[in-house]
Amino acid sequence: MTLSSNEISATAATSSITLDGEVNHRSAYPYHYKYIRDVILATHKVPWLEQLVGLRKEGWRNEGLDEVYMERQAVIQEPDMETQRFWFEQMRRVMSELDHFGVGLVPPAGEFKFLDIGCAPGGFSSYILTKNRQAHGTGVTLDIFQGGYPVLLEKRCQRRYTLVLRDLLQLDFTYDGAPPPVPLVPIPPSLRDHQYVLVLVDGHHLRHYRPESPSSAPDAPSPPYMAFRDAFFLSQLLLALDALRPGGTLVLKLTHAEYTHTAQILFFLDAISDRLALCKPRVLHRSRATFYAVARGVHVDRAPPGWVSGLRALWREARFGGEVEGMGRALRAGELDFIVSPGEIVEVWLDRLVKLARQVWGIQVRGLQKLFERTGVQPGTAANEQSEHEDQ
Numbered sequence: 001m002t003l004s005s006n007e008i009s010a011t012a013a014t015s016s017i018t019l020d021g022e023v024n025h026r027s028a029y030p031y032h033y034k035y036i037r038d039v040i041l042a043t044h045k046v047p048w049l050e051q052l053v054g055l056r057k058e059g060w061r062n063e064g065l066d067e068v069y070m071e072r073q074a075v076i077q078e079p080d081m082e083t084q085r086f087w088f089e090q091m092r093r094v095m096s097e098l099d100h101f102g103v104g105l106v107p108p109a110g111e112f113k114f115l116d117i118g119c120a121p122g123g124f125s126s127y128i129l130t131k132n133r134q135a136h137g138t139g140v141t142l143d144i145f146q147g148g149y150p151v152l153l154e155k156r157c158q159r160r161y162t163l164v165l166r167d168l169l170q171l172d173f174t175y176d177g178a179p180p181p182v183p184l185v186p187i188p189p190s191l192r193d194h195q196y197v198l199v200l201v202d203g204h205h206l207r208h209y210r211p212e213s214p215s216s217a218p219d220a221p222s223p224p225y226m227a228f229r230d231a232f233f234l235s236q237l238l239l240a241l242d243a244l245r246p247g248g249t250l251v252l253k254l255t256h257a258e259y260t261h262t263a264q265i266l267f268f269l270d271a272i273s274d275r276l277a278l279c280k281p282r283v284l285h286r287s288r289a290t291f292y293a294v295a296r297g298v299h300v301d302r303a304p305p306g307w308v309s310g311l312r313a314l315w316r317e318a319r320f321g322g323e324v325e326g327m328g329r330a331l332r333a334g335e336l337d338f339i340v341s342p343g344e345i346v347e348v349w350l351d352r353l354v355k356l357a358r359q360v361w362g363i364q365v366r367g368l369q370k371l372f373e374r375t376g377v378q379p380g381t382a383a384n385e386q387s388e389h390e391d392q
């Protein structure tokens, strides 16, 4: 029997899908997200995932931890210069972990062209340009006046770097001749044409994002967060697929490996690459649900007909399908089933998913345990109780 997401979500209270990399917000995920997770728990012995589910429930029940997340959120919205420098250094360390995880991700010498999507404050790019003095990079990020972060790349690196200040939500990914409902900007030549050996995707949609428009005064209200979150993820993915050289490496930030929509994206990456691995850096990501998929030897043309065009069609839905003109919406259950349905994952790919994700779950368990110790949360007491807030 092959279940589709629509069948799985028949009783779901809401039908939004999140592909977001940010973790410190409260939201109850509808059941269809968790279908794959529950099948894993029922059919595989994965103590780390069992522990993780228990710890998440405990975390969400604890008010002390709530305060920690609220404080984080406040700092993210208005970081001072010291915080930004701290993040920059942290990002360099994350990139170092990614490099050492995928041995040879950044060669120490020789021509090397990379694209860094969501590049500010610039830690990833700084690490690469410092390690390889012949490397050339292009970074794309949101301008500060729209809510983006400043780029802090060292002067010595800047002459080997092209910075593109662009709102990814304003780029035009339409592909079938149908014009977008609102005017969009063509993808700049420096961001396409399969020219990069390594493409890093580390952007995440910002809560304080401001669209570029005449009314976009600094104090103008931001559009609802969910309006553009999934469109932003799909924009990054499509940009990366257009920019990556055949056989190149794609590093893509994702969250919750055990959730249905993430498993569908991982299945996609597995099918188009020679080698897929999941890396969860200890720096910054340890207690969060985020991790990086590292796909090496990527050949986009291995994707069966309809996959990439399906992603483009989905981008259009996510970007413009909202109730207000020009506004987007969250993806719905079943909208990624054209790649693989949850039922097919369960039938043919679940062992592979568990093997890929085991380490990611283990690192988060240890990260959450440490976070709980620091904040005085006593884990374990509520592991078997039901909680709607079990998402982190």
Ligand SMILES: C[S@@+](CC[C@H](N)C(=O)[O-])C[C@H]1O[C@@H](n2cnc3c(N)ncnc32)[C@H](O)[C@@H]1O
Residues within 6 Å of the ligand: 088, 091, 092, 117, 118, 119, 120, 121, 122, 123, 124, 125, 140, 141, 142, 147, 148, 149, 166, 167, 168, 169, 202, 203, 204, 205, 206, 209, 232
């Ligand atoms: C976690 S930071 C990336 C950090 C980066 N990897 C580094 O090494 O410093 C997320 C990035 O997403 C970018 N971003 C968010 N919304 C964007 C948008 N609409 N268009 C372009 N970039 C965006 C932010 O400006 C920021 O640079």
